Amino acid sequence: MMRFLTSLLLGLTILTAPVNAQDGPLRLELDQGIIEPLPFAVPNFVPDSAAAAQYANDISRVVAADLTGTGLFREISSDAFISRVSSFDAPVQFADWKAINADALVTGAVNVSGNRLTVRFRVWDVFSGQELGNGLQFAGTTEGWRRMAHKVSDQVYSRITGEGGYFDSRVAFVSESGPKDQRLKRLAIMDYDGANVQYLTDSAAIVLAPRFSPTGDRLLYTSYETGQPRIYVLDVDRVRRTELNTPGGTMSFSPRFSPDGRSIVYSLIQGGNTDLWKMDLASGQSVRLTNTPAIETAPSYSPDGSQIVFESDRSGTPQLYIMPANGGEATRISFGQGRYGTPVWSPRGDLIAFTKQNKGRFHIGVMRTDGSEERLLTSSFLDEGPTWSPNGRVIMFTRETQGASGRATLYSVDISGRNLRPVRTPDGGSDPSWGPLQN
C-alpha cells in the first residue's frame, strides 16, 4: 500500500511540475482605445450651515458645468446617484459610484462665516478607489464664489487630464450691439464662461482687438477715438487707459504684448506701407522689425519670446511667416491653398492657430510651427481671430453670420476640432483675447 502511495505521489509530482512552468506573464499590446467624455459625478457639496447651502449648490453646479463644457467629461445626473454624500469626511462608498459607471468623483464641502467662504474638495478615481492628488481648500469672500468654483474645476481638470486648467481665467472681447451698419462696440471683459461681464469703454468710438498682457493686468486695444486707429493700453483693475506713443501722424494697430510684458509688437502704416514695429514700454521707443513694400501685420510672439509669427502678402497673397523677435529674415510656413491670417502662437509653443480663407469659406485651423500638419477645425461663412486658452487646449474665436442681420458671436473649439460651442455673452461678441489663469 505504501509503495503504491509513494508511486502515486511521485507520479503526481512529475505530472504537476511542468504544469506550473510558464514563460512569464501574458503580454498584450493595445493601440486602439476609445475617445469619449469621461463620466464623472459631482454630488452637491456639503454645506456646513443653512447660509452655505446655496453656495454649496451653486459651486458644485459651476464645477460640473466647467468640466462638461470642456467636452472631455460627461456629468452623471444626480438622479442616478445611489448614495448621497452627507459628510465630507465620511468614507466614499465606491461601489455605489462604480455601479453608475462614474470614473471620477468630486466631493466637497462649503463653509460660510460672515462673508468669508471656504471650499474644500477631493477628487476620486472611483474604479481604483484612490484619491487623485490631495484634498485642497480655497478661501475667499462670498462674492468670489464663482472664481472659487472655477479654481476647484481647474484642479479637477488637471488631476484627471494631466494638463493645466483654464477655468479661472478671463476673456476680453468687443461687445457688439445694434444692427450691422450701426454697430456699437464696447470693450468688455468676462469670465471664460461668459459670466460677470464688465464694460471697460463706452460705445462712443469703435474699438478693436483687445489683447491681454501676460499677467492679465493690462489690455492693449485699438480705438478710432481720434478718427484714426491708435493703440491704447488699459489698466484692467483701475480701468485707466493710456495712448501709446507710436511714431506720430500714422495709423497703428494689431498690437500684442511680448511674453515678458515689457514690450509690444504692432503694425504701423507709414506712407501707405504697413510694417511691424516693436516698442519698449518703459522707454516708449519703437524699432522697425520689417521693411518690405508688402503689408505685414498680426504679429504674435512665441512663448519663449525668441520668434514672431506674422501675416504678410509679400508673396502675393496673405501667408504666415516666422522671423526672429528682433527682426531679420522671415521664413514662410503656410503653403496651402487660400489666404492665411491672424496667426497666434500657442502658449505651449507647439502649434500656431490661424484664420484661413479658402473657396469662399473661413476656417480656424492649427499647424505646427514649421507649417506642417495643418488641421482646419471649423468652417463657416466667417470665422476669424483665434485666441488660445491658457493651457493651449481650446481656441476661442469670432463667428459672424451672413446677411444684414448677421451677428458676431464668440465660439470655442477644442484643438482636436471637437466640442465646438458658442460662448454666451449678453450681446454679440468679437475679437476675443483669452487672459492667463488668475492667481
Place this chain on the structure above:
Amino acid sequence: MDTGTKISAIAHVSLIGWALLGGTFRSEPLPMAVQEVSVVSVDQFDAMTAQRTAPEVPTPVALQPPEVPTEEVTPPAPVEEEQTPPEVVTPPEPEPDLVPDPVEAPPEPEVVDEAPTLDPPEPVTEVLPVAPGPEAQPRPADKVAPEPIAPPPPEAEPNEVETPAVSLDEGAETQQEQQDQTAPDEATDEIVTEAEETKENAPRTSPRPRERPNRPAPPAQTEVAEEQESTPPTQVDESAVEDALAEALQESSEPSGPPLTSGEKDAMRLAVSQCWNVGSLSTDALQTVVVVGFSLTPDGKVVGGTLRMIDSSGGTDASAKQAYEAARRAILRCGAKGYTLPADKYAQWKDIEITFNPERMRIK
C-alpha cells in the same frame, strides 16, 4: 401429414392427457385459521377485567428537560470575519504639508488649523477593486443586513424569530407540541448578484494532458528510481503523503493548458480597449506609452493591489502617471465583472502585461 401437424397433434394429445390425468383439479385443503380457546373461571374473568380499569401507573422516570439543540440554534459566527461591516474610522491625523488656502494671500491661522480635516479619510470600505479572494468570498444571499447571519441549518425553516427544535419526549412531564426548528433568514452585508458568481471550491476543470513530454533524461529517471528504492516503505508517513497529495491537487487546480490562441488574445485585448478612454488625456499623455502589469483570479477578476506601471516611454513622469491612470481605469472598469478567458489555461493568463500605445489615438 406434415411435421407441423404431427407436432401439433402430439402436443394437443399430451396436453389433454395431462389435463385429465395429471391431477390438475386436485384440490388441496385451504389453510384454516385455528383459534385455541381456553376456559376460564369467573374469578379469573373478574380479575382480568379489574386489571383493565385500574389507572395506569407511570413508570417513574427521572424527567429530563427536552434536549435543546444548542449547536443548531445558536447562530454561528459570521462566515467571514473579513466581511463584517467596516467600522467608522476616526478622522485622520493632520497632514503638515497640506496646501493651505491658495486663494487668499497669507493663510490665516485658522485655515492651517482646519487643514487636518483635509487629510484623506481612511476609506473605511477598504475598497477592493476586484472581488475578494476565495477565503473572503461572501455567500450569496439576497438580504442585506448590517451584520451577516449565517445560513440556517438545512432542516430549519426561515422565520423571523429563532426557535429551537423541540421533539416529543415520552418521558416529559409536560408534553410540548412538537415543533420544527427555525432560524432567522440568511443575510449578508453585501449583495452578490448572480452575475458575480461565487467561486467554486473545487477546480472546475482538470488539467489537460500535456503534450507528450520528451523522454525524461536518464539521470533523472535513475534518481527517481534510486529515491524510490532507497526510501523504505515504512518511512513513508501517511499524513505526509496526504499533505503532498493535497498540495499536488491544489496545484493542479490551476490549469495551464496550451498557450492562448490569437483569437483569445484578441478577445482580451478588445475587452480592455473598450474601456481605454483616452478622450480626457493631455496631448503629452497621448505621446506616452505605458506598460501595465496585473494579476487575475481564476474567474478573471483583477487581483487587488497587483496593478502597477512596469514601464513608460515617450513622456514625462507626469504624463506617464496620467497615461497609467487611464490604463488602470480601463483594466478595472472592463474587468469589474471578470474577464472571459479560457479557464483551462489559467496559468497562461494569470499574470498579464499590457502595453498601452496611444500612437494611433493622438490628435491629428
